[in-house]
Each structure stands twice: as C-alpha cells, then as structure tokens.
Amino acid sequence: MLATSFTGTLSERHGNAVERIPTPRRLVDWLAVNGLAVQSCTPAQLELARELRESIHTAATAAAIGDALPTPAVRVINDRSIQGRAAAVLTPEGNRRWRLGSATRVEDALGVIAADAISIIAGERDGRLALCASPTCRAAFFDTSQSRTRKWCDMNTCGNRQKKARFNANQRKNIGD
Secondary structure: OOOHHHOOOOEEEOEEEEEEEEEEEEHHHHHHHOOOOOOOOOHHHHHHHHHHHHHHHHHHHHHHHHOOOHHHHHHHHHHHHHHHEEEEEEEOOOEEEEEOOOOHHHHHHHHHHHHHHHHHHHOOOOEEEEOOOOOOOOOOOEEEOOOOOOOOOOOHHHHHHHHHHHHHHHHHHHHHH
C-alpha cells in the first residue's frame, strides 16, 4: 500500500520528527523502490510530495478516530489524484503495474499515491485504519491482519520499543520486590 508506506517517510524518533525524504533524489529513490520510477524531481515537486504526505496522514488519522475529514487535506489529496496521468497496466505475469505519463513526471507518481490513499480512506479495501499505540508515534496505518487488532505501525520499530519498555519496567519491578 503506497499511501501508508508514503506516510511513514516522516517518522518520529524519541519525540523528534525524522525526515526520510530530505532531498529530491531521495524521493526519486523512494518512488523507484515502490514501482513508480521517475528520472528526476525538482524541489517544488518534493514540496508537493510532502504536502500530499501530510494531507494523507491528516485525513487517515481523522478517519481512524472517526472524525470528519479535514477539507484542506481532502483538497490536496484530490488535487494530486486529478493531476496525475498514470495508467494501471497488466503484466504478462498477471500483476498490476503503473505506467507514468512521462518518466520525469513526479505528479503522475503522486497521483497514484493519492488514488491509493482515497481507496484506503474511503473504506474500499479489506482492512481498517488505525493509529499506532506508541505514544511517541501515533502514525496512521492500515491494518490488514486477520483479526484487525494490530497495535503498532511497524513491529520492528514501535512494537519492539514498546515491548522492550514493558520488559524493562517488569524487570525493575521484580528487582524492587
């Protein structure tokens, strides 16, 4: 899921935001890894991507807690979706791939991400939007687990930290007993 992966490109470490796409080149790399290869990206396109990321996060968070979707976030998501000209194509292996209108068109790639976010937020996918249980994260994520009871956006980061903190607290408690 592109949209939920994309919102993870700004994460928190110890309460401080960490930008994982700090340069246009890093956005080009992230898009390539996620099947949306473009040749280049301008600083203005990077800002469009960041605005989309923040809007998806805002709308997904609102949807996860049952609030009304903020109009500015919805407007940005819709604008990016409309401006993209990507087309879904079927590979001989039976997989869906995205064909961008132009190899250098970041807007097409952002349109794919926006369309993915719309599908998730609108409830068209099998799963549920949730917020990470980590008090230092609270990222919105799409839970596709069988029971739909996943607690953390990523088990390897937030989940691991919470389990380690609980273990250490229990160790301190046991030493004090």
